Amino acid sequence: MIILPNHQTYADNGDVQVLRFGRTLLTKTRIDGFILAILATVGIATLLPASGHTAEGFSVATTIAVGLLFFLYGARLSTRDAIRGLAHWRLHLTVFGATYVLFPLLGLASIVLVPWALSNELYLGIVFLCVLPSTVQSSIAFTSIAKGNVPAAVCSASVSNMLGVVLSPLLIALLMSGGGAAFDLGSILGIVLQLLVPFVAGQLARRWIGGWITAHAAPLKLVDRGSILLVVYTAFSEGVTQGVWSKLSVDRLFILIGVCVVLLAIMLGLTTLAGRLAKFNRGDQITALFCGSKKSLASGLPMATVLFGGHQVGLIVLPLMLFHQIQLMTCAWLAGRFGRRAEDQSPGIARIAATRSG
DSSP states (O other): OEEOTTSOEEOOTTOOEEOTTHHHHHHOOSOOHHHHHHHHHHHHHHHSOOOHHHHHHHHHHHHHHHHHHHHHHHHHSOHHHHHHHTTOHHHHHHHHHIIIIIHHHHHHHGGGGTTTTSOHHHHHHHHHHHHSOOOSHHHHHHHHHTTOOHHHHHHHHHHHHHHHHHHHHHHHHHHSTTTTOOOOHHHHHHHIIIIIHHHHHHHHHHHHHHHHHHHTHHHHHHHHHHHHHHHHHHHHHHHHHTTSGGGOOHHHHHHHHHHHHHHHHHHHHHHHHHHHHTTOOHHHHHHHHHHHSOOOHHHHHHHHHHHSTTSOHHHHHHHHHHHHHHHHHHHHHHHHHHHHHHHHHSTTHHHHHHHHHO
16 A cells, blocks of 8 residues: 555555655755755765775775665565556656666767866766666655656656666666776676675565565665765765865856756656657656656665776766756656646546546
């Protein structure tokens, strides 16, 4: 049973997912608390970067944290529900096409901004952002608030993350060979051991620990976020010791923010157009919009430490951090607007449709 932010429920073969933060994202368009924590961590890493043996210790801890993170991702995502939901294949192909085709093409197109607007590291960061999977929790929450097709959003977002464990590193290897991400047999083995093996182990263990993870969602969320903060501190500590901030001017930072805004606007427009051209109903159009236009910070930050361990990780993940906050604020506003419009036009119809689709 999934509990929606507006207190509606629908049966889902006993699986329980709680979308607790949906209303918070809707009502608070200021900087998200987790983003504040990340920014504070960046500040600490800038003033007190880890170096020497301390940095080596943090590197080991980060490797363990990344493995734990992807193990928990695998244990949370229901393979059964994702496979069952694939019946709505036209919608899912639209979302996957936006996530893994349109986004990467736009990322590659940003090469025109190098070097006058973006440095090579920031360009690599834009491309990396564009090959990441969609978010899970916020995609579902925003779809629910907007009165969209929530079961389809659960399927699309979950499968997107499952595929992303494999597709994102492969796309980076394909698109950026010779551009800062060196992939050899050792790199591929590292990706498999740090990302794919823990994820698969989590999927296999889900039948035994899935219920426990659901019951302890709040403390495990702290583990998730703590792991990501550890990744951020380690990455930016390395960047500071390599002079990362000396390579980022204020004007280039504002240009990067503008690039992220334009990128999100284009994807929101393209996913809206794709939904209309495919003649999806209103609920499916909303699902395509929110699942196809966002990128996962939670997956991206730890993945970057594996893919770009020897490079300027701090600069590479900066576009993702900025894009994440921009997408939360924009999509929270859009979801509220769509939800209010649905209630004003057809009171009660959206609730009946959501119940039937479940």
